[in-house]
Amino acid sequence: MALPPRVSDLTSFDLLLSVARLGSIGRAAAAHQMSQPAASARLRQLERQLGARLLERQARGTQLTTVGEVVAGWAQPVVDRAADLEAGIAALRRDRATQLRIAASLTVAEYLLPGWLIALRTADPETVTTLSCGNSAEVAVQVLGGQADIGFVEGPAVPAGVEAREVARDELAVVVAPSHPWARRRRVRPAELAATPLLSREAGSGTREAWERAVRAQVDIELAAPMLEMSSTTAIKAAAIGGIGPAVLSVRAVAAELAAGTLVRLSAPGLDLTRRLRAIWPAGQPVRGAAGDLLAIALRT
Numbered sequence: 001m002a003l004p005p006r007v008s009d010l011t012s013f014d015l016l017l018s019v020a021r022l023g024s025i026g027r028a029a030a031a032h033q034m035s036q037p038a039a040s041a042r043l044r045q046l047e048r049q050l051g052a053r054l055l056e057r058q059a060r061g062t063q064l065t066t067v068g069e070v071v072a073g074w075a076q077p078v079v080d081r082a083a084d085l086e087a088g089i090a091a092l093r094r095d096r097a098t099q100l101r102i103a104a105s106l107t108v109a110e111y112l113l114p115g116w117l118i119a120l121r122t123a124d125p126e127t128v129t130t131l132s133c134g135n136s137a138e139v140a141v142q143v144l145g146g147q148a149d150i151g152f153v154e155g156p157a158v159p160a161g162v163e164a165r166e167v168a169r170d171e172l173a174v175v176v177a178p179s180h181p182w183a184r185r186r187r188v189r190p191a192e193l194a195a196t197p198l199l200s201r202e203a204g205s206g207t208r209e210a211w212e213r214a215v216r217a218q219v220d221i222e223l224a225a226p227m228l229e230m231s232s233t234t235a236i237k238a239a240a241i242g243g244i245g246p247a248v249l250s251v252r253a254v255a256a257e258l259a260a261g262t263l264v265r266l267s268a269p270g271l272d273l274t275r276r277l278r279a280i281w282p283a284g285q286p287v288r289g290a291a292g293d294l295l296a297i298a299l300r301t
Helices: 010-022 025-031 036-050 066-098 106-111 113-123 136-144 181-185 190-195 206-216 233-241 251-260 289-300
Strands: 055-058 061-064 099-104 128-133 150-153 162-176 199-201 228-230 247-250 264-266 274-282
Touching (some): 010 025, 010 061, 010 066, 099 106, 099 136, 106 128, 106 233, 106 251, 113 289, 136 150, 136 162, 150 162, 162 206, 181 264, 199 206, 199 233, 199 247, 228 233, 233 247, 247 251
Parallel strands (some): 099 128, 199 228
Antiparallel strands (some): 150 274, 162 247, 162 274
16 A cells, blocks of 8 residues: 555654754754755654644754654654665665576587686676576576576577577587598488487487477478487587497587597588577566676677
């Protein structure tokens, strides 16, 4: 309900309490960082609202009337609770300003976020960051559920219920061990890739969604079931290096292995294996505080 008009102005009651404590309208005005005429005007307005005389002006200062003492006694706990409320809100804002909860897909978490977080730490050393890694579907669930202030996904489509900004581009690579038969010809046809069981991320992974969508855009056959599903990029790389089968992974994830020759990259003519990496947050909610700072860093790097 709305506050009654006679008690809606807590500043005037607080000013009355200061007069009682300091014995002077001038000293009370100074404590409230206002001029004495402004303080006197507020107190006269309070007396008119209450319909009672609250102050007696004397040669050596100002004191409260009997009615003023009663009103001050009623006002004191209300003003104290208002101060408690303000302190609590300030503490809440400080906590939210110094804590940042991030959810990110593996590619972003492993290959992009470290640099962004270093820049954020340099700009704001007081920010405490927590990072939760998962596939793109899991990241969207955390953002929509309020467990993360901002998320980063790598799927080909924007999840429902969020707003998104592209923060980087990525490219997928078909890779095999040097001993794999495909390594000698250095290329694979889309139909052949579709028909071959691969080492794959789990359902809901942005990497898996991106390459499956790219293949389906070129061939009209059902994709083979994965040879092996794993939620770890590192595990998929190890399996591919061991010759278990082909894999499709971010070029960022396999750069070191390609340079060392432990994996071989194949061309896949006709397949568009580029993808967008996006920041996401709940639709209709602006990105503020440390989350906004992180987004700005990601957009400019």
